[in-house]
Amino acid sequence: MSERYAKMxxxxxxxxxxxxxPFVVLGDPHPxxxxxxxxxxxxxxxxxxxxxxxxxxxxxxGPTIQAADVRALAAGMKPSMAWELIAGLRDRGxxxxxxxxxxxxxxxxPGRDRFYEAAREAGVDSVLVADAPTLxxxxxxxxxCRHSIEPVLIAAPNTPRRHLETIARWSGGYTYxxxxxxxxxxxxxxxxxxxxxLESLQDFCxxxxxxxxxxxxxxxxxxxxxxxxxxxxxxxxxVRRIEGNLGQKEKMFQExxxxxxxxxxxxxxSPLRGxxxxxxGHGAGAPR
Amino acid sequence: xxxxxxxxxxxxFFSDGRNDDHLLVRSIPEPGGRGYFGEWRILxxxxxxxxxxxxxxxxxxRFGEFGGVFVPQILVPALEELEAAFLDLREDLVFHDELDxxxxxxxxxxxxxxxxRNLGAGTGTTLYLKREDLLHGGAHKTNQVLAQAxxxxxxxxxxVIAETGAGQHGVATAMAGALMGLETRIYMGAKDRERQKxxxxxxxxxxxxxxxxxxGTATLKEAINEAxxxxxxxxxxxxxxxxxxxxxxxxxLMVREFQRVIGREARExxxxxxxxxxxxxxxxxxxxxxxxxxxxxxxxxPGVRLIGVEPxxxxxxxxxxxxxxxxxxxxxxxxSRSYVLQDPEGQIRESHSLSAGLDYPGVGPEHAHLKSIGxxxxxxxTDAEAVDAFFRLSREEGILPALESAHALAWALKAMEAGxxxxxxxxxxxxxxxxxxxQILRYRGESREGGGHE
Numbered sequence: 001m002s003e004r005y006a007k008m009x010x011x012x013x014x015x016x017x018x019x020x021x022p023f024v025v026l027g028d029p030h031p032x033x034x035x036x037x038x039x040x041x042x043x044x045x046x047x048x049x050x051x052x053x054x055x056x057x058x059x060x061x062g063p064t065i066q067a068a069d070v071r072a073l074a075a076g077m078k079p080s081m082a083w084e085l086i087a088g089l090r091d092r093g094x095x096x097x098x099x100x101x102x103x104x105x106x107x108x109x110p111g112r113d114r115f116y117e118a119a120r121e122a123g124v125d126s127v128l129v130a131d132a133p134t135l136x137x138x139x140x141x142x143x144x145c146r147h148s149i150e151p152v153l154i155a156a157p158n159t160p161r162r163h164l165e166t167i168a169r170w171s172g173g174y175t176y177x178x179x180x181x182x183x184x185x186x187x188x189x190x191x192x193x194x195x196x197x198l199e200s201l202q203d204f205c206x207x208x209x210x211x212x213x214x215x216x217x218x219x220x221x222x223x224x225x226x227x228x229x230x231x232x233x234x235x236x237x238x239v240r241r242i243e244g245n246l247g248q249k250e251k252m253f254q255e256x257x258x259x260x261x262x263x264x265x266x267x268x269x270s271p272l273r274g275x276x277x278x279x280x281g282h283g284a285g286a287p288r
Numbered sequence: 289x290x291x292x293x294x295x296x297x298x299x300x301f302f303s304d305g306r307n308d309d310h311l312l313v314r315s316i317p318e319p320g321g322r323g324y325f326g327e328w329r330i331l332x333x334x335x336x337x338x339x340x341x342x343x344x345x346x347x348x349x350r351f352g353e354f355g356g357v358f359v360p361q362i363l364v365p366a367l368e369e370l371e372a373a374f375l376d377l378r379e380d381l382v383f384h385d386e387l388d389x390x391x392x393x394x395x396x397x398x399x400x401x402x403x404x405r406n407l408g409a410g411t412g413t414t415l416y417l418k419r420e421d422l423l424h425g426g427a428h429k430t431n432q433v434l435a436q437a438x439x440x441x442x443x444x445x446x447x448v449i450a451e452t453g454a455g456q457h458g459v460a461t462a463m464a465g466a467l468m469g470l471e472t473r474i475y476m477g478a479k480d481r482e483r484q485k486x487x488x489x490x491x492x493x494x495x496x497x498x499x500x501x502x503x504g505t506a507t508l509k510e511a512i513n514e515a516x517x518x519x520x521x522x523x524x525x526x527x528x529x530x531x532x533x534x535x536x537x538x539x540x541l542m543v544r545e546f547q548r549v550i551g552r553e554a555r556e557x558x559x560x561x562x563x564x565x566x567x568x569x570x571x572x573x574x575x576x577x578x579x580x581x582x583x584x585x586x587x588x589x590p591g592v593r594l595i596g597v598e599p600x601x602x603x604x605x606x607x608x609x610x611x612x613x614x615x616x617x618x619x620x621x622x623x624s625r626s627y628v629l630q631d632p633e634g635q636i637r638e639s640h641s642l643s644a645g646l647d648y649p650g651v652g653p654e655h656a657h658l659k660s661i662g663x664x665x666x667x668x669x670t671d672a673e674a675v676d677a678f679f680r681l682s683r684e685e686g687i688l689p690a691l692e693s694a695h696a697l698a699w700a701l702k703a704m705e706a707g708x709x710x711x712x713x714x715x716x717x718x719x720x721x722x723x724x725x726x727q728i729l730r731y732r733g734e735s736r737e738g739g740g741h742e
Contacts, residue, residue: 056504056636057621059516060360066503079633104358104620109634131620133361135345154361163364181362182521 002125002150004097005173008047009208009230018267019047019231020221021210022238022260023101025068026051026085027077029246034085036249037242037256039092044257045264048097050128050212050233053082055103060130062185064236067243079106083122090123097173099126099152104136112139116147126150126173134166141170152176155206157197164197168204174231175206178213179224185236190214192223199228218266225267234263345371349537352660354653355624357536359516366523371538373443378545383438390434394467395424397431397549401557401714406684413704416566417687417697417717418554418582427690427719428578429460429531432546437464440527447471447526451515453480453508453574454645454692455487456719457531462496464529472496475514477507480644486723505638508574508648512622532575533652536623540652547581554714555585567710568593571718572695573613573666574646576655578718587663593710596655597699599641600668610639612651613659613666626653642671642731643691645719672735673698675728678721690719691728 012019022041026034041049052058054072058065086098100119107115107129119127127149129140137153144151150173155164157179167175179194190213198209208230215224216237224232241259245252345368349355357367377383391397400419408415420428440448448470452458458474465472474491478500481488491498501510512535519528533540533547551569558566569586571579573596586592601609609615612627619628621636629637629649641647658664669677674691677698681689689697696715703709721728 055634057509057513059513059622060520062517070504073635105628105630105634105636107634108619109630109632130360131358131623133357133359133364135357135364156362158365159361160365163361178362181523183360183517188521 002097002148002173004095004125005048005150005207008097009174012047012230016269018225018229019210020045020260020264020267021048021050021099021231021233022046022263023050023052023212023233023235024238024242025054025065025072026082027054027072027075028068028239028242029071030075031072031077031081031085033249035088036253038085038089039094040253040256041238041260042094042096044260046096046260047231047264048099050099050101050235051082051086052101053079053106055106058103058130060183062183062187062236064186064239064243065184068239079109083118086122086124097125098123099128099173100124101128101130104129104131104140107140112143113146116143116149119149120147124149126152128152128154128176130154134163134170137170144172154178155197155201155209157181157191157194161200164200164206165204168201168206171207174208174210175201176233177201177209177211177229179211180214182213184213186214186216186240188214189216190220190224192220192227195227218262221263221266222270232263232267345537346375347371347537347541349541349624351540351654351657354626354656354660355537355540356620356653357623358620358625359536359623360520362520363516363523363536366519367536367538369443370527370542373439374538374542377439377442383442387435387438390438391431391549395430395434396422398553398557399423401554401561403561404685407680407701408704411704412707412711413709414562414712415700415704416558416712416714418550418714420550420578420716420718421687421689421693421720425456425460425463426722427456427460428547428550428581428716429457429719430463431549431581432543432577433457433460433464433529433531435546436527436529436542437461437468437470440470440529441468443527445470445525445527447473447522448529449473449475449515449518449522449526450529450531451475451508451511452487452531453477453511453647454643454690454719455480455484455491455723456645456690458491458496458498459487459494461529461531462491462494465496466494473518474498475501475511475518477505477509477511478502479506480508480511480647483727484644484723485726507639507644509636509639509650516622532577533580533654534575534622534624534626534650540624540654543577544580544584544654547577548584550578550581550716551583551585554582558712558714562712564712565589565592566712566714567591568595568713569716570595570597570696570700570713571716572597572646572692573651573655574599574610574643574648574692575650576652578716580652580654582714582716583658583664587658594658594664595699596664596666597696598666598668599643599646599674599695600670601640601642603670604668608640609668610641610647610649611668612639612649613655614668616649616651618656621650624653626656627651627659642727643674643695645690645692646695667699669695669698669702671731673702675731677701678724678728687717688721688725689717690721691724693718694721
């Protein structure tokens with residue numbers, strides 16, 4: 001298993017910080033620009049990266065990420081190019097955790113084992129299959145484990161405890177926590193009353209919880225972290241800064257950099273309040 | 289002589305979600321039984337009740353290797369709730385009384401099985417049409433929409449959403465929404481909205497909101513994506529009234545069970561009329577609900593050929609087709625594993641068919657299973673052949689079939705005239721053709737100008 005997530009979380013914990021993880025679609029707006037965008041995210045302070053391989057039918061995604069998928073596919077992006085991009089990132093010496101977010105048919109296309117093998121060879125640390133819930137996740141989890149990839153599963157506010165237990169047992173690297181219903185996007189904010197969900201995951205010894213869906217401002221980051229998240233993922237809010245600057249590379253990188261830096265800053269303990277940003281309410285937490 | 293339904297998945301382990309008690313449920317043919325799920329028997333007692341907090345799927349939702357629940361985690365509880373309600377209602381006599389009453393007096397069941405007077409004369413084959421086109425709403429869709437709408441009411445949902453391709457499912461959903469006081473929103477690809485205008489007007493007249501989906505191919509596939517996205521955020525108040533035997537479990541099973549009334553009636557009617565079973569039952573396949581509806585009660589009759597007709601669009605060699613079972617590969621789309629039109633890397637490919645209702649790059653998982661075990665055959669006909677069949681049925685029998693149903697008829701006529709079909713054949717005339725008139729006349733005009741196919 002890759003140790004990158006474990007190393008990242010322990011290093012951040014020592015500083016009292018949480019992880020900021022930006023998400024982009026590989027190949028958006030076109031494959032030639034992707035490496036520049038990835039390096040911009042890393043150099044601006046991203047602790048890890050979450051990357052999508054564009055898919056023709058992204059049912060878990062809202063309009064912003066759908067549009068990114070469309071742009072990338074129209075620009076000729078292919079899964080094989082995703083492996084080259086990630087391997088290229090490793091060649092340039094970037095050793096941060098890299099997660100993939102894909103849809104099941106992209107894993108099935110080449111065959112599960114070949115997909116995970118290619119991911120491993122490229123230097124991917126984790127794979128989340130957006131449309132493989134616990135009921136269908138087993139073959140993906142097994143294949144991931146055979147190829148030393150961390151399988152990431154999603155825990156949602158309406159996920160029953162029985163499934164949470166499975167999610168905790170099968171997930172590696174981190175646990176993707178969704179705190180509201182719906183698809184990805186900034187149209188609806190995350191709900192920050194998710195202590196119950198995080199406590200349940202902690203009861204089952206799940207990997208560190210990282211909150212995604214509806215995270216678009218530093219205030220969201222602070223709210224998620226003070227509710228116990230060990231990290232946050234922002235997707236649509238990042239992609240919008242690509243979408244808004246098509247054809248203006250310098251401005252795009254500038255806005256991306258500024259956004260990532262502001263979001264990363266919000267994961268640090270607040271000097272005003274003097275509290276530890278990762279502090280979490282203790283106590284067993286009564287099962288819901 | 290009937291054989292038990294041959295599917296291994298019909299032996300199902302139930303669990304009530306609290307103590308893991310397993311129950312064995314098995315399909316047993318029940319001659320002359322009433323109610324729409326007469327074939328099901330619970331062999332031991334103690335089915336767990338509805339919405340317990342720790343509920344989970346009672347069934348695997350698999351048809352052989354096909355089917356499943358490939359949806360975002362957030363939708364799993366909604367599907368579990370739906371499955372529980374469906375399985376419980378199957379045993380509910382009040383539900384069946386209400387559904388039977390609606391099917392009889394609102395929708396107009398049973399529909400006739402009509403023996404063609406002119407088509408097929410001199411071919412040695414007698415052709416029967418199962419007249420689902422006469423059902424209220426103009427297509428078979430009404431059967432299962434009424435059932436799902438009742439189910440939505442039982443679940444306390446205030447709103448229903450649906451996708452539609454040709455508009456027939458949208459129309460049926462709008463009807464049920466008006467009838468039962470449910471707020472109704474229909475997702476329809478912008479391209480389909482354009483080519484099926486009369487149905488859009490009908491939906492709006494009945495109070496439904498019709499949302500044009502611009503994304504991607506702007507057809508049925510995108511409409512389903514959009515409905516799934518809506519449902520991911522609205523399932524607490526909203527029922528997703530999916531229109532075919534595709535999608536995640538329990539839809540393929542549930543929609544088939546609500547549509548199998550077609551085959552149950554047809555089997556009784558042909559036995560009454562001819563005192564024998566047909567040699568073949570033929571239906572068009574897009575998602576595949578009218579075909580599963582008429583096939584299911586014949587699956588246990590080994591002498592009956594089951595033939596599904598897919599759209600070959602402008603010809604299989606053109607690459608512009610919708611023949612998912614014929615030309616696709618196994619993959620995952622819209623919640624289940626089945627055949628999918630796709631490229632080698634797993635991107636879903638566009639389908640092409642003149643018929644909006646068949647223009648879909650996926651297909652119900654049970655069809656994939658029937659194909660893999662060799663119980664059903666899947667063939668295809670082109671746009672041009674379907675349009676010819678449309679005109680022939682209009683002129684020779686005075687019936688205007690839906691362009692979708694014309695595919696099934698086209699293949700039947702071709703095979704009958706080649707002497708390749710047995711003595712007695714049933715074609716499922718799944719819908720009527722009024723909605724297609726403008727498009728067919730335009731198509732005919734264009735192909736005449738271009739020195740077309742006639």
